[in-house]
Amino acid sequence: MLTDTTAAADDKIRCDACPVMCYIKPGAAGACDRYANHNGELVRVDPHIVLERTVSHGGRLVPFQAGGDWDGKIVHEPSVFVTAIGAGTTYPDYKPAPFIVSSEIDGVDMVTVVTEGIFSYCGVKVKIDTDRYLGPETATVRAQGEAVGHVTTSEYGSQMLSLGGVHHLTGGSKKEGRVTCDALMDLSNCKPVELTIDGGASVVVQAGYPPIVNGVPEERMRVGCGSATIGMFAKQWHGKVDEVVVVDDHITGVLSEHQAGKLLDIADTGIKMKGRRSTPGRYFQVAEPGTGWGGTMISDPLSVLGPFDAKRARPGMTMLMVSTTGEHAAYYELDATLKPIEKPMPADLKLSVERIQENCEPALCTVLFMGGAGGSLRAGVTDNPVRLTRSVKEALTRVTSGGAPVYVWPGGGITFMVDVTRLPAVTLRLSDYAALGGHMDHVRPLASLKDNTEFRQMPSRSPPGQHA
């Protein structure tokens, strides 16, 4: 896409796509690496992606809607879909968005507005499926030694990171901002990024792939907490072993004391657990967090036990200890002094450990890009920006990110999240667009985008930017 240019005396040309107003030498790119001077012409470095062209070139696509066989079509008619990727931007939108495209779908006149948003207020939320302890909540997360975000509250079976945002992008040193921007770009483009957590682990994160924690690829997400695991598998253990302990950094479960064991009339075993008893058969804080058994730091599960109660325990009693993923498991029998001695695991118990593993889902990293259009980005669509916000809230305008569905947060602004693996624009009825004060004199028909001269490109030197 071409933008306005102003020739300068020394063959530099001036880009006015944003307020930086770069003078760009022949053969060079502007400060953002998105526009370049190619033989005296200002061109977009990354190609503007129209979906059909991506299909014809064998590019990567993801389905937009669940269900049915997907032939790559977002809508039935027309067959050209403008993704916004590579569209450029007019930020801070003192002029209309770069592409305002009209089309007709099922007899209804529609308009699609595409633009790329700038990164200053963007971030990613990262979900890492692992029990392994990555670091304390609120700890700083670093890339190349620079602070790029922090550990936030973990969710069930996953550790969560919050990266980017205006503080790291603009509030620190130049290097911090640049490294943060690079990390966000790579994560959003599904590339691997190595992150280190202060007081914790190093982890390689790549959307759609297993995390690599301290150099070890994670295989499984937990089947449940220790207590849930007892509940799920109690019947399968009944009659095969006297006691089961499911070691978990959060809630360690003990079969004989747990309600699931009580319902099966499993007898007391005299087991003594370390940690804090929450409710019968559920213990908190049996060990420090770490990358060992069940997200604790232990490598010897017996370290979470005190001595067995001699009044209840008996020599020969059997015990299975297992982690929440089934990755770690050991079988014991009490000797004459009531000390647990590790023995080869019986086949039927081995089977139950394999059943835990089978019920664990593959561990993956999920990256949700989060951005907002509460400010001037809306002015690229309408000269009365708040009407766009209202139109989105009233579901007249559908927001997508490169065509992928987004979750729009309730409350002020148009703050959305999108799964970066689904990325390949703002769509609403043409009449609604006119009613909200849209830039009608800049609307162009969809068919005009088929003209290849609209999409000049140079060899790409940077990944595509993010899109709103």
Ligand code: SF4
């Ligand atoms: S869009 Fe990029 S090249 Fe153009 S003025 Fe802004 S920073 Fe410079």
